Structure formats: C-alpha cells, structure tokens
Amino acid sequence: MKYQEVVAKKVLIRTFGCQMNVYDSQVAAGLLEREGFEVLQDSAEVEPDPAGCLSGGADIVIMNTCSVRDHAEQRVWGRLGRLGKEKKERPELIIALMGCMVEEHREKLFKRFPYLDLILGTRNISELPALVRRIQATRERVSRISRDGISIEYSEFTKRDSPYHAWLPIMTGCDKECTFCIVPKTRGREVSMPAEDVIREAKRLVADGVKWITLLGQNVNSYGAKERGVAGTDPGDVSLRTPDAVPLAGAQNVSFPQLLELLCAIDGLERLSFTTSHPGDATEELFQVIAKNPKISRRFHLPLQSGSDKILRRMKRLHTFADYKARVDRLRELVPGISVTTDIIVGFPGETEEDYLATKRAIEEIWFDSAFIYKYSVRPGTPAERLTDDVPFETKSRRNNELLAIQRSVTKAKNLERVGREVSGFVEARAPKGEQSFVARTDFDGRVIFACEKDLIGEFVRLTLDSVSHETFHGTLVPRGDA
Ligand code: SAH
Numbered sequence: 001m002k003y004q005e006v007v008a009k010k011v012l013i014r015t016f017g018c019q020m021n022v023y024d025s026q027v028a029a030g031l032l033e034r035e036g037f038e039v040l041q042d043s044a045e046v047e048p049d050p051a052g053c054l055s056g057g058a059d060i061v062i063m064n065t066c067s068v069r070d071h072a073e074q075r076v077w078g079r080l081g082r083l084g085k086e087k088k089e090r091p092e093l094i095i096a097l098m099g100c101m102v103e104e105h106r107e108k109l110f111k112r113f114p115y116l117d118l119i120l121g122t123r124n125i126s127e128l129p130a131l132v133r134r135i136q137a138t139r140e141r142v143s144r145i146s147r148d149g150i151s152i153e154y155s156e157f158t159k160r161d162s163p164y165h166a167w168l169p170i171m172t173g174c175d176k177e178c179t180f181c182i183v184p185k186t187r188g189r190e191v192s193m194p195a196e197d198v199i200r201e202a203k204r205l206v207a208d209g210v211k212w213i214t215l216l217g218q219n220v221n222s223y224g225a226k227e228r229g230v231a232g233t234d235p236g237d238v239s240l241r242t243p244d245a246v247p248l249a250g251a252q253n254v255s256f257p258q259l260l261e262l263l264c265a266i267d268g269l270e271r272l273s274f275t276t277s278h279p280g281d282a283t284e285e286l287f288q289v290i291a292k293n294p295k296i297s298r299r300f301h302l303p304l305q306s307g308s309d310k311i312l313r314r315m316k317r318l319h320t321f322a323d324y325k326a327r328v329d330r331l332r333e334l335v336p337g338i339s340v341t342t343d344i345i346v347g348f349p350g351e352t353e354e355d356y357l358a359t360k361r362a363i364e365e366i367w368f369d370s371a372f373i374y375k376y377s378v379r380p381g382t383p384a385e386r387l388t389d390d391v392p393f394e395t396k397s398r399r400n401n402e403l404l405a406i407q408r409s410v411t412k413a414k415n416l417e418r419v420g421r422e423v424s425g426f427v428e429a430r431a432p433k434g435e436q437s438f439v440a441r442t443d444f445d446g447r448v449i450f451a452c453e454k455d456l457i458g459e460f461v462r463l464t465l466d467s468v469s470h471e472t473f474h475g476t477l478v479p480r481g482d483a
C-alpha cells in the first residue's frame with residue numbers, strides 16, 4: 001500500500017477574525033489539497049452543535065486564530081479545551097494553530113495546551129503540508145514561527161470560495177501605534193508587496209476568471225509608504241497628502257492610489273475593493289482616483305473609533321473628529337452616494353459619559369452606512385495595557401447597545417434613501433428561497449435579491465432598487481441596451 005493511502009488526511013480548517021485570515025486559510029487549504037489532503041473549510045461564525053464533536057471527524061484540525069479582541073481568543077481557548085477532550089478518545093487527532101494567537105503567545109501555547117501538535121506563524125504557511133506529514137510520521141510537536149519576511153503567499157493553488165471573487169493581500173503589518181491595538185505586535189511592522197508582483201498576481205487571477213478583487217492589508221492605504229520613505233501621518237498635519245507622481249517599479253515607487261489606477265487598467269477586472277484604511281492615509285489623491293474609476297467599489301471602510309478628541313488622543317489615532325469629518329465630507333463630495341462604514345470602540349480607559357456622548361453625536365452627524373461597534377478589551381503588550389480599564393463592563397455594554405440601536409436606525413434610513421436608484425450588482429448566488437431569484441452585491445456592498453429566468457451567477461448586472469427590508473434590498477433587473 002502506498003504511503004498516501006495509509007496516512008490520515010482529512011483536514012478541517014476553522015477561520016476566526018479578519019479577511020486576511022480568510023485568505024491565509026484559503027492558501028493553506030490549497031497547499032494541503034495539492035499534497036493529497038482532503039480539506040473542509042469552516043467559518044468560526046457558525047457555532048457547532050454543543051453536543052457534537054468539534055473535529056467533525058477530521059484527522060487534523062487547524063484553527064486560524066485572531067487576537068484583536070479578548071472575545072476572539074476566548075472562543076479559541078474554549079475550543080482547544082474541547083478538542084483536548086476529543087484527543088483523549090482519539091490520540092491520533094492532530095491539533096494545529098496558526099494566525100495571530102501563534103504570533104502573540106508562541107511556544108507558551110504548548111505549555112498551556114499539552115495536546116497541541118503544531119503552531120505555525122503567519123510567515124510559514126507554505127511549510128504547512130510538510131510539517132503535518134512530519135507530525136504524522138514522528139508524532140513530535142512542531143513550532144515554526146519566522147520573524148522576518150512578508151506574511152503574504154501568492155499561490156495558484158489557493159482554494160478560493162468563488163471563481164469570480166478573490167482576496168489579494170498587498171501589505172501586512174502596521175506602523176501606526178494605536179494604543180488599544182495588538183496588530184503591530186502580531187503582524188509586525190508594515191511591509192508592502194512590490195507593485196509588479198501585485199499586478200502580476202491580479203492579472204493571473206483575472207486570466208483565471210476572477211472579475212472582482214478585494215485588496216487586503218491591516219493598513220491598506222498606507223501601501224508602499226515606508227518603501228517610498230513617506231513617514232507615518234504627522235499628528236499635527238491635517239492636510240491631505242499628495243505624493244508626487246512617479247513611474248511604476250516596486251512598492252518603493254508606487255503609492256496606494258497609483259496602485260489602484262494600475263489595477264483598474266487590467267482588462268477583465270470589473271470591480272476593485274480594499275480594506276482596511278486609516279484616516280491619516282485617506283488622501284485627496286485617493287479620493288480623486290476613486291471618483292474617476294467606476295471599477296472601484298463605492299464602499300469605504302474608515303475606522304473612526306471615537307468621537308471624543310481626548311479619547312482619540314489617548315488612542316493615538318493621529319486625527320481629531322473634525323479632521324475625520326472633513327475627510328468624509330470631501331469623499332462624499334467627490335463620490336456622491338459612496339457608502340462610508342466604520343469601527344467604533346466604546347469603554348476605552350478614561351471614557352467618561354461626555355466622551356461617550358461625543359461618539360454618539362459623531363454617529364448621528366456622520367450618518368455611516370454601517371458601523372461595527374466593539375466593547376474595549378485590554379490586549380496584552382499594547383500601550384493601553386498600562387491604563388486602568390476603568391469603564392465597568394455594564395457601562396460598556398449599555399453604550400454598545402445604545403450605539404448599535406442608533407446605527408440600526410441610521411442604516412435603515414440610509415438604505416431607504418437608496419430605494420429607487422439604479423446600481424451595479426455582481427450576481428453571487430441563487431437566492432435562498434425562490435427558483436428564479438438571485439442575490440447580487442451592489443457596488444456599495446448592499447445585498448439585493450432579484451428575479452431572473454436566466455442564470456446570471458458571476459455576471460455584473462444593472463439593478464433598480466425597489467424596496468428594502470432587514471438590510472436586504474429587492475430589485476429589478478434593468479435590461480441591457482444590447483439585449
Ligand atoms: N486596521 C486593522 C484593524 C484591526 S482591528 C484591520 O482591519 O486590519 C479591527 C477593529 O477592532 C478596530 O478598528 C477596532 O475598532 C477594534 N479593536 C481593535 N483592538 C481592540 C480592542 N483592544 N478592544 C476592542 N476593540 C478593538
């Protein structure tokens with residue numbers, strides 16, 4: 001019997017956290033499948049049946065982890081405990097961790113969880129299949145965490161979940177030092193992929209049938225800034241920076257807006273989105289490029305975090321509320337109808353009722369299309385760890401719930417404003433109910449259900465928005481001029 005037939009090879013990958021992790025899991029899945037493993041991917045958003053087993057019968061369970069908030073880590077700790085119990089019954093089960101918790105806790109993980117077999121750093125994904133084979137052969141525990149290099153793998157084997165949409169990381173790490181944030185510790189300093197490599201990969205994806213690419217980076221709009229020698233945002237500088245135009249070469253010569261333009265020029269690429277942006281790098285030049293390129297998504301995610309200047313300073317966000325507001329106003333002026341979404345943290349150390357009310361006013365004033373609202377949690381090793389976490393949990397919860405309720409009504413009102421408009425939609429799938437109905441994603445990232453006799457999955461269509469309920473639009477297909 002051949003080696004491959006005797007070794008266990010069913011892998012379950014569970015992904016927690018941001019889209020960068022989703023991408024990394026797709027790379028891991030692709031590389032494992034190439035080596036003959038059978039991979040099942042599972043979103044951690046779906047809580048398993050409490051009585052059921054977490055491994056789902058897989059021989060190897062890999063959790064791709066997130067450290068950004070305490071809650072994300074607690075879920076992994078809980079799952080590790082349950083997997084440990086399963087392993088007592090089934091000692092051949094291999095348990096592996098990858099992602100930010102590995103970067104944060106490193107070999108300490110082995111002490112805390114003696115039944116853990118493999119910990120893999122964010123820069124070591126390409127080694128995964130060989131390390132799993134080694135563990136299967138020797139049953140030794142393996143830790144592989146590189147400190148240098150870039151944690152981005154471009155691979156033709158990446159197991160995308162759509163033939164038409166692809167994630168494309170262009171930079172990782174972060175040179176900002178927001179005091180609440182663990183990302184600079186887990187993902188390291190900012191590193192950008194050279195522009196030629198990004199463009200080559202985008203062209204390869206398009207040749208493979210991809211029509212929509214989402215660029216990823218922890219601080220995506222500061223792409224190439226370090227390589228170009230453009231220092232991080234000056235706290236005192238509220239002007240909108242406009243780097244000089246330069247010819248294409250590596251990341252050292254290409255700014256984020258220039259990279260967007262180069263990508264928009266690729267024939268066959270129909271939509272380009274990106275996440276996540278820092279307000280300090282949201283420049284006039286970037287807004288101008290969005291305005292003149294209809295291929296670029298009409299959704300801009302721009303984390304505000306707080307409406308209080310005192311708290312923004314303590315967070316070291318490098319902007320005031322007025323700076324932030326001025327940038328959003330300018331963006332809306334240049335790109336009318338653009339959807340602006342945000343992240344908010346409530347209960348940061350020292351947040352008084354007055355500071356909280358400033359955030360509440362900010363949400364009412366800016367009218368975000370949607371907002372993620374988080375309760376502050378202390379992250380080990382961050383500068384804010386030294387501040388007393390003095391807002392009681394109940395107060396954090398109350399503020400969180402109040403802001404969520406306000407945002408829900410704002411989102412509803414904003415969606416109603418869009419009813420009657422004609423938009424571009426990318427047809428993603430059949431609608432859950434209805435034989436002849438499909439779900440499309442608009443250029444502002446809305447969800448639309450519409451009826452059509454023909455299967456249009458993977459195509460871009462024009463839709464009129466007729467109504468909205470529970471954040472889902474119902475629309476009508478606009479016949480094509482040539483049809
Ligand atoms: N630029 C990054 C931000 C990562 S964190 C990226 O998207 O890749 C995403 C959001 O989590 C932040 O914008 C912030 O609102 C929230 N967050 C980060 N650290 C937090 C903490 N310690 N407590 C609560 N929320 C936090």
Ligand code: F3S
Nearest residue numbers: 174176178181183218
């Ligand atoms: Fe974190 Fe601030 Fe960077 S939120 S990822 S340190 S921009």
